[in-house]
Amino acid sequence: MQLYDMTISELSVLIKERKISAQELTRAYLQRIDEVEEQVGAFITRTDELAIQQAGEFDHNPVNKPLAGIPYGLKDNICTRGVRTTCASKMLGDFVPAYNARVAACLQDQQGILLGKLNLDEFAMGCSTETSAFKPTSNPWDLQRLAGGSSGGSAAAVAAGEVAYSLGTDTGGSIRQPAAYCGLVGLKPTYGLVSRFGAIANTSSLDQVGVITRDVWDCALVLNAIAGYDPQDGTSVKIDVPDYTADLSGDIKGLRIAYPREYFQNNTDTAIVEQVKRALHEYEQLGAIVEEVSLPYSEYALPAYYIISRAEASTNLARYDGVQFGLRDVKADNVADLYADSRAAGFGAEVKLRILLGSYVLSADYYETYYLKAMKARRLIHDDFTRVFENHDIIITPTTPTTAFQRDEFRSDLLNLYRNDILTVPVNMAGLPGMSVPCGFIDGLPAGMQLIGKPFKEKMLLNAALAFEQAHDYYKARPNLGGDR
Amino acid sequence: MNREYEIVVGLEVHVELKTKTKIFCSCSTEFGAEPNTQVCPGCAGFPGTLPVLNRKVVEYGIKTGLALNCEIAEMSRFDRKNYFYPDLPKAYQISQFYMPICKNGYLDIEVDGAKKRIGITRAHLEEDAGKLVHQGTITSTEYSLVDLNRGGMGLLEIVSEPDIRSAQEARAYLEKLRAVLLFAGVSDCKMQEGSLRCDANVSVRPRGQKELGTRVEIKNLNSFRALEKSIEYEASRQINAIEDGEELFQETRTWDEEKQVTRAMRSKEDAEDYRYFPDPDLAPVYVSQEWIAEVSASMPELPDQARQRLVNDCGLPDYDASILTLTPATLKFFDEAVTEYNQPKIVSNWIMGELNRLLNVNNMEIEDSRLVPGEMVKLLKLIDAGTISGKIAKTVFEEMFSTGKEPEQIIKEKGLVQISDEDTLKAMIDDIVAANPKVVEDYKNGKEKAFGFFVGQLMKATRGQANPAIVNKLLQERLSRE
Amino acid sequence: MALTIKKVEHLAILSRLTLTDEEKESFARQMSDILEYADKLNQLDTENIEPMVYILPALNVFREDEVIPSTPREELLANASVAEDGYFKVPKIL
Numbered sequence A: 001m002q003l004y005d006m007t008i009s010e011l012s013v014l015i016k017e018r019k020i021s022a023q024e025l026t027r028a029y030l031q032r033i034d035e036v037e038e039q040v041g042a043f044i045t046r047t048d049e050l051a052i053q054q055a056g057e058f059d060h061n062p063v064n065k066p067l068a069g070i071p072y073g074l075k076d077n078i079c080t081r082g083v084r085t086t087c088a089s090k091m092l093g094d095f096v097p098a099y100n101a102r103v104a105a106c107l108q109d110q111q112g113i114l115l116g117k118l119n120l121d122e123f124a125m126g127c128s129t130e131t132s133a134f135k136p137t138s139n140p141w142d143l144q145r146l147a148g149g150s151s152g153g154s155a156a157a158v159a160a161g162e163v164a165y166s167l168g169t170d171t172g173g174s175i176r177q178p179a180a181y182c183g184l185v186g187l188k189p190t191y192g193l194v195s196r197f198g199a200i201a202n203t204s205s206l207d208q209v210g211v212i213t214r215d216v217w218d219c220a221l222v223l224n225a226i227a228g229y230d231p232q233d234g235t236s237v238k239i240d241v242p243d244y245t246a247d248l249s250g251d252i253k254g255l256r257i258a259y260p261r262e263y264f265q266n267n268t269d270t271a272i273v274e275q276v277k278r279a280l281h282e283y284e285q286l287g288a289i290v291e292e293v294s295l296p297y298s299e300y301a302l303p304a305y306y307i308i309s310r311a312e313a314s315t316n317l318a319r320y321d322g323v324q325f326g327l328r329d330v331k332a333d334n335v336a337d338l339y340a341d342s343r344a345a346g347f348g349a350e351v352k353l354r355i356l357l358g359s360y361v362l363s364a365d366y367y368e369t370y371y372l373k374a375m376k377a378r379r380l381i382h383d384d385f386t387r388v389f390e391n392h393d394i395i396i397t398p399t400t401p402t403t404a405f406q407r408d409e410f411r412s413d414l415l416n417l418y419r420n421d422i423l424t425v426p427v428n429m430a431g432l433p434g435m436s437v438p439c440g441f442i443d444g445l446p447a448g449m450q451l452i453g454k455p456f457k458e459k460m461l462l463n464a465a466l467a468f469e470q471a472h473d474y475y476k477a478r479p480n481l482g483g484d485r
Numbered sequence B: 001m002n003r004e005y006e007i008v009v010g011l012e013v014h015v016e017l018k019t020k021t022k023i024f025c026s027c028s029t030e031f032g033a034e035p036n037t038q039v040c041p042g043c044a045g046f047p048g049t050l051p052v053l054n055r056k057v058v059e060y061g062i063k064t065g066l067a068l069n070c071e072i073a074e075m076s077r078f079d080r081k082n083y084f085y086p087d088l089p090k091a092y093q094i095s096q097f098y099m100p101i102c103k104n105g106y107l108d109i110e111v112d113g114a115k116k117r118i119g120i121t122r123a124h125l126e127e128d129a130g131k132l133v134h135q136g137t138i139t140s141t142e143y144s145l146v147d148l149n150r151g152g153m154g155l156l157e158i159v160s161e162p163d164i165r166s167a168q169e170a171r172a173y174l175e176k177l178r179a180v181l182l183f184a185g186v187s188d189c190k191m192q193e194g195s196l197r198c199d200a201n202v203s204v205r206p207r208g209q210k211e212l213g214t215r216v217e218i219k220n221l222n223s224f225r226a227l228e229k230s231i232e233y234e235a236s237r238q239i240n241a242i243e244d245g246e247e248l249f250q251e252t253r254t255w256d257e258e259k260q261v262t263r264a265m266r267s268k269e270d271a272e273d274y275r276y277f278p279d280p281d282l283a284p285v286y287v288s289q290e291w292i293a294e295v296s297a298s299m300p301e302l303p304d305q306a307r308q309r310l311v312n313d314c315g316l317p318d319y320d321a322s323i324l325t326l327t328p329a330t331l332k333f334f335d336e337a338v339t340e341y342n343q344p345k346i347v348s349n350w351i352m353g354e355l356n357r358l359l360n361v362n363n364m365e366i367e368d369s370r371l372v373p374g375e376m377v378k379l380l381k382l383i384d385a386g387t388i389s390g391k392i393a394k395t396v397f398e399e400m401f402s403t404g405k406e407p408e409q410i411i412k413e414k415g416l417v418q419i420s421d422e423d424t425l426k427a428m429i430d431d432i433v434a435a436n437p438k439v440v441e442d443y444k445n446g447k448e449k450a451f452g453f454f455v456g457q458l459m460k461a462t463r464g465q466a467n468p469a470i471v472n473k474l475l476q477e478r479l480s481r482e
Numbered sequence C: 001m002a003l004t005i006k007k008v009e010h011l012a013i014l015s016r017l018t019l020t021d022e023e024k025e026s027f028a029r030q031m032s033d034i035l036e037y038a039d040k041l042n043q044l045d046t047e048n049i050e051p052m053v054y055i056l057p058a059l060n061v062f063r064e065d066e067v068i069p070s071t072p073r074e075e076l077l078a079n080a081s082v083a084e085d086g087y088f089k090v091p092k093i094l
């Protein structure tokens, strides 16, 4: 097996036993990037020199931490001190933060090796990585298709073996959907478990930083490194974070699993529905209690999401006016033009559309009709989950209605493109932890199964995911991008 | 002022809270630093940064609310007020719009002895904006420079009911509010440094009319005087407009200090839609009864209480008490002086008279002066001892004020000791009487003025240092022998 | 409900975005589509429902009033396209 096909835990054994140095491992990954990046397009910025330097420091003075010496990538909306952070926007094309995102600092503390910043939809607004101002990211399983989004670069880089794992952000499915499309494990933690400090805001009340890995164990390892209270983020929660790998056994006897019928209907491909139903049957055989439930309000999650996310995004993105940072129209000779022209030049169409829509639903005349209504719907959606969780431990659904789609497939059909998020958005609206795990292949493309948990019960999700993973080898499959294997 | 009209005024006062750090980040709030040296990525609105609320700001909010007789909201929260301006780097101001921390308070004021209660609608917490430095004026400048040191400092915006009926009442309200804030210790309220800022909403209506007239907001009022003058100007402008049959419209005007007029800034028609909504980055604030009790217990004496004390315990006239309680520094000066010299009315007279006169002339606050209460007391004791006259004391006091020297030293240096030695004075009186036989005649013929003439001559001869009581006595004796 | 070009122009001013005519048209169309879809929410009876302003139950998340040194000025200004004498700089305001 090639180094770039291995999981974190496998690589970490090699590092610990000094079978390989961090520098050797880093160079192997850099070589892999050289080989496949042109086809995949996962990176916005490579940090080769920094990586080799970090690896050298580690080799010189090795520490015994689970992620030490392991190469990783960060979605490029996660701020990195001294390393350009663009949000895949022309607006931040030259932006070099003077601070690290909390999660970036956590991985640096682990002495991980940062290989670069990964592509995304501009400001994480999209589900295909096509709105990136730089390039779309291809799906390593089928280069004609997209990696999904908005964390498309984060998923594709892991699937293509360009990094051992990555961090993404998830506002409406942006980790789980690309993880599903790329045959990976993707976790969006409970809102408040992982600090948002330094993760550039899209929708503050929905955004969470999360993890994309090759298997469940790796996911637990990375979550260990980034979860926990951060005084710099007022929405980060003060709780005792467990060791997510401790007692992770895959024993799920007696686990009460619910599957909401609404998530298995209409929009979702029958092949995916069948895969997930088969998985549910397997869970039963492993000793879980599986029951159908109803989440009637989930169908309102998407329209409510359009309103809430656009509203918040419109004000989160108001700060990009060309004065303190970001692209500036230097020709403007008055402030009004400076703002309007800099923003027009710096933002792409999807971002502009969201800003306008957000301004609309927050304006005095429409606040109640749209924004307040959506916030009320959010309560109903949230309470719906709470009710189901009174009698169940986890909820299982398909992650996406389809497998990875092609470039421009939805060019003229925005609403259908947006519907990609229909199964993942309710989880963000309710602030719950959600995870996607590979559950098989359909026509050679990976499909994902979504596990939804109670607040801060990530461990239960990881354990249930592990149980399924142990019964299959989907997670061992790698796309064929050429190169030695 | 036209009598057929009534002026209606409400004030919006922004007060900068005297916390060590800003409201949502840990940058220092120290005044006067080099531009942009008290700024972090957070208060500069950089991508990815998040606000975390300063506990002390909330505490000061509660404290102020209690001092202004407000209800303290059990739950309050922060909203985003969205607008673009170069002093606001996030392009939204975090402010308590929907659920302010304080509501329904009041403040009692007094104008020409008449007491009046002014309602306080609300007081809410928010962040301050930065400062713009223009080359010339805002309209003539080619570009402006942005200093974010002030950006993100904690503010309390205090909104009064439209209960104010004159420029004098507006001034009295602002003075009283300032006193309360200073006593509560939540702000240093320096108008010239911008830590106390005031906007006035002014309208007029025919006397007797119930509904309010068209309201104009006046911004940029940097002094009590500006507040008074601008209201007077604006009210008469509005009355003239109505009398001339012009239509008034809702607008924001600015006070032009130089020309002493209000000028149009922008009309409400092109007013921004601020698109307020709750800020998802900030958890709501819950103020328990225990917290309120705790803050209440730590509340220092407030102006009205202090005034009562001065009247009841020190026997001062209410007017004196009202002046001495305008700032805590004045009261502290008085209290310290009285501790060492238990003659409250005399102390009060000196503070209200000479001290206030000198402070006014020099445009100073009492805390900035070099004079300390103990030194003033020494001076008062020197008067009592007859070492100097009250008149000379004023000269000495002025010297103490400007140099900070001790009174004894000044008296010695300038040779101002009072002449009380009767033999010396007798000899001088003899000389003067002998030299002015005509005036002596006048005196005998009952001319009152003649006596004053001799006193004046004597004072002249002694450069004012003769003890007037003794001079009086000796002169009476001498003249009765004529 | 279809959104007019005029409305889009007003929103563009509010949002400080210069738009081309084509953009105005396509945004008007796309926004109309999305809002029409969002009208689905009107099916919900939300009469006595409290809007969900906060997803977390947290109250009183505070920081203590302690100074942390600010960012060195050169670093603060490093990302600004135009700065002068330690200030950020903007063209005329009015």
Ligand SMILES: [Mg+2]
Pocket (backbone or CB within 6 Å): B095, B126, B157
């Ligand atoms: Mg305000």
Ligand SMILES: [Zn+2]
Pocket (backbone or CB within 6 Å): B022, B025, B026, B027, B038, B039, B040, B041, B042, B043, B044, B152
């Ligand atoms: Zn700061």
